[in-house]
Amino acid sequence: MPELNDTATARATATVSPAGTGDVTPEKPKKETSNSLWSNAWRDLRRRPVFIVSAVIILLLLAISAFPGWFTDADPKPGDLTHFLQKPNFSHIGDADWFGYDAQGRSIYARVIYGARASIIVGVVTTAIVTVLGMLIGMIAGYFGGWVDAVLSRLTDIFSGVPILLGSLVILQAFTGRTAWTVSAAIGVLGWTQITRVMRGAVITVKQADYVQAARALGAGSGRILMKHVLPNSLAPVIVVATISLGMYISLEATLSYLGIGIQNGISWGGDISDGSEQIRNALHVLLFPAGFLSVTVLAFIMLGDAVRDALDPKLR
Amino acid sequence: MAETGMKDEALSDVVASDASTTAEVEAVLDAPVERGEPILQVRNLVKHFPLTQGVLFKKQVGAVKAVDGVSFDLYQGETLGIVGESGCGKSTVAKLLMTLETATSGEVFYKGQDITKLSGRALKAVRRNIQMVFQDPYTSLNPRMTVGDIIGEPFDIHPEVAPKGDRRRRVQELLDVVGLNPEYINRYPHQFSGGQRQRIGIARGLALNPEIIICDEPVSALDVSVQAQVINLMEKLQDEFNLSYVFIAHDLSIVRHISDRVGVMYLGKLAEIGTDAEIYDHPTHPYTQALLSAVPVPDPEAREGRERIILTGDVPSPANPPSGCRFRTRCWKAQDKCAEEVPVLAVPEVFAGRSTLAAHESACHFAEEKDVVHAA
Numbered sequence: 001m002p003e004l005n006d007t008a009t010a011r012a013t014a015t016v017s018p019a020g021t022g023d024v025t026p027e028k029p030k031k032e033t034s035n036s037l038w039s040n041a042w043r044d045l046r047r048r049p050v051f052i053v054s055a056v057i058i059l060l061l062l063a064i065s066a067f068p069g070w071f072t073d074a075d076p077k078p079g080d081l082t083h084f085l086q087k088p089n090f091s092h093i094g095d096a097d098w099f100g101y102d103a104q105g106r107s108i109y110a111r112v113i114y115g116a117r118a119s120i121i122v123g124v125v126t127t128a129i130v131t132v133l134g135m136l137i138g139m140i141a142g143y144f145g146g147w148v149d150a151v152l153s154r155l156t157d158i159f160s161g162v163p164i165l166l167g168s169l170v171i172l173q174a175f176t177g178r179t180a181w182t183v184s185a186a187i188g189v190l191g192w193t194q195i196t197r198v199m200r201g202a203v204i205t206v207k208q209a210d211y212v213q214a215a216r217a218l219g220a221g222s223g224r225i226l227m228k229h230v231l232p233n234s235l236a237p238v239i240v241v242a243t244i245s246l247g248m249y250i251s252l253e254a255t256l257s258y259l260g261i262g263i264q265n266g267i268s269w270g271g272d273i274s275d276g277s278e279q280i281r282n283a284l285h286v287l288l289f290p291a292g293f294l295s296v297t298v299l300a301f302i303m304l305g306d307a308v309r310d311a312l313d314p315k316l317r
Numbered sequence: 318m319a320e321t322g323m324k325d326e327a328l329s330d331v332v333a334s335d336a337s338t339t340a341e342v343e344a345v346l347d348a349p350v351e352r353g354e355p356i357l358q359v360r361n362l363v364k365h366f367p368l369t370q371g372v373l374f375k376k377q378v379g380a381v382k383a384v385d386g387v388s389f390d391l392y393q394g395e396t397l398g399i400v401g402e403s404g405c406g407k408s409t410v411a412k413l414l415m416t417l418e419t420a421t422s423g424e425v426f427y428k429g430q431d432i433t434k435l436s437g438r439a440l441k442a443v444r445r446n447i448q449m450v451f452q453d454p455y456t457s458l459n460p461r462m463t464v465g466d467i468i469g470e471p472f473d474i475h476p477e478v479a480p481k482g483d484r485r486r487r488v489q490e491l492l493d494v495v496g497l498n499p500e501y502i503n504r505y506p507h508q509f510s511g512g513q514r515q516r517i518g519i520a521r522g523l524a525l526n527p528e529i530i531i532c533d534e535p536v537s538a539l540d541v542s543v544q545a546q547v548i549n550l551m552e553k554l555q556d557e558f559n560l561s562y563v564f565i566a567h568d569l570s571i572v573r574h575i576s577d578r579v580g581v582m583y584l585g586k587l588a589e590i591g592t593d594a595e596i597y598d599h600p601t602h603p604y605t606q607a608l609l610s611a612v613p614v615p616d617p618e619a620r621e622g623r624e625r626i627i628l629t630g631d632v633p634s635p636a637n638p639p640s641g642c643r644f645r646t647r648c649w650k651a652q653d654k655c656a657e658e659v660p661v662l663a664v665p666e667v668f669a670g671r672s673t674l675a676a677h678e679s680a681c682h683f684a685e686e687k688d689v690v691h692a693a
Binding site: 036037040209210211213214215216217218219220224228229232233312313314315 | 417444445453456460466
């Protein structure tokens with residue numbers, strides 16, 4: 001904060017002295033630094049507790065996926081059957097037995113830490129692919145209408161007719177050495193239809209608004225209208241759908257791993273959740289920890305999406 | 318007023334100076350127009366919206382004739398009011414004048430250039446000179462842009478109008494001109510009242526220093542007390558910046574207050590056009606007379622004495638308008654001729670050559686004067 005105030009006062013003196021208008025309040029020039037939608041939203045976001053909490057969780061998760069070795073010394077792979085379904089020991093924070101052991105005697109804590117990378121990659125990358133594809137196709141279809149819309153909407157119908165699980169199963173069949181990236185691509189290629197539809201609907205509503213007509217009357221081109229008027233005003237529903245489906249993609253990867261067509265030779269929360277669900281009656285902790293991490297991740301992204309959506313709406317600031 | 322003669326002359330000029338290249342067009346557009354000269358000439362403007370059936374393979378099954386042959390002139394520095402009930406095509410005329418809609422046929426000559434045929438840079442140059450104020454101040458401002466960005470957007474699109482460093486000052490000047498505090502520049506539209514928002518819309522329209530402003534019901538969404546303020550502001554700005562207005566509205570008293578000339582529209586056609594005294598005190602078209610007889614009169618005694626013309630039936634569908642005169646289905650004077658012949662918008666024969674205010678253009682076979690407002 002101190003450096004912000006410094007620049008603000010520096011600018012205040014710079015703007016006030018040549019103009020010479022006496023009634024410029026000292027807080028005005030601070031706002032003046034930049035006043036676009038995105039910079040105002042960012043300024044607002046930094047003050048929202050929901051954003052700060054979710055951002056901290058997400059940064060922590062990103063650190064875990066990037067450098068799992070920082071968080072545990074234990075090895076997630078080899079099992080030691082002497083630890084068969086051993087209960088968690090909560091006093092041993094950070095140790096291999098912190099969260100207990102699974103049916104093959106592997107440290108659940110180590111598996112949760114090492115499984116984060118695959119799960120986060122699948123969640124984030126799939127959501128990114130789906131959002132970019134969906135927004136692009138939805139925006140083009142909704143904004144240009146006519147035959148472009150007819151073609152793209154029928155294409156959307158065709159893709160949404162393919163069940164994602166079955167479709168990605170078929171696609172992944174063709175790959176050997178499947179990684180989190182291949183799984184993301186397979187889900188992404190099939191999953192964009194929902195966001196496309198949401199985006200198309202929002203764009204059709206927005207493009208009829210008078211302010212879009214006003215921009216056209218001023219001589220604005222399609223690019224400007226799309227970026228300045230249509231996109232910011234049709235983003236809110238897309239953010240909600242995208243953040244909610246992020247969790248869905250992580251669990252979809254779990255299902256694929258369970259069916260033996262997911263990530264090969266890898267550890268992921270999804271795979272451990274399906275393993276743990278077999279032990280649900282005699283050792284709940286095997287299921288609880290990977291599932292809990294998944295829930296917290298999804299919650300963090302939904303909270304982030306909510307905060308961003310609210311920050312982008314000047315009425316809610 | 319030898320209006321018809323003047324119009325023909327101007328039109329032949331128009332055809333002669335048919336500049337084709339963008340540079341020529343821009344040169345023509347920069348030329349000033351003297352006060353009282355026609356700046357905008359609308360000729361047989363037609364807009365039909367196709368009615369289609371089918372999802373993938375659309376076939377046209379008809380057309381909504383929203384605007385069907387409208388002609389008028391707008392003179393430099395004047396306000397031309399266009400009145401008519403909902404759905405008569407007023408707003409479509411506004412959009413056609415702004416080239417926000419493509420005309421089905423007909424021409425709009427701005428300084429001799431047919432703007433309905435322009436595109437690209439030439440059209441952009443025209444847009445600089447013709448601007449619009451919208452009806453609903455709650456939807457005409459982008460809720461996610463600050464006032465500074467909204468009023469500054471014209472400068473982003475036409476960077477030649479204001480150098481980058483100068484824009485903020487220009488926006489604040491514009492806010493001042495329309496009577497808003499220049500410090501509001503970083504606020505968002507939802508922080509303003511309806512009247513203030515309409516002022517922001519007017520400031521955006523003024524930003525490029527246009528010659529013509531098309532006002533599409535600029536005050537009908539506002540409270541009555543605020544309407545007067547906005548109307549007075551618009552009159553002040555007209556004098557200050559030498560603007561010509563096309564003022565579209567359905568409120569007859571506001572139109573009379575602000576307009577120099579008034580055109581009355583019914584079902585996509587102009588029924589009658591003339592100066593405000595000609596239209597309001599000497600209407601000759603039965604539709605205008607019926608419309609004026611519906612204006613509320615504040616004086617209870619005068620109200621009792623006057624004649625009310627109450628029309629029966631509904632406005633016919635613009636997809637299937639009546640033959641001949643469009644008003645004949647609701648007109649008390651209608652005869653066989655009205656169904657067979659389309660009345661031309663011209664000075665009626667009965668008044669031709671007479672120096673009465675009733676001698677103005679009226680599209681009726683049986684035009685006769687009837688002073689509805691003052692009838693006692």
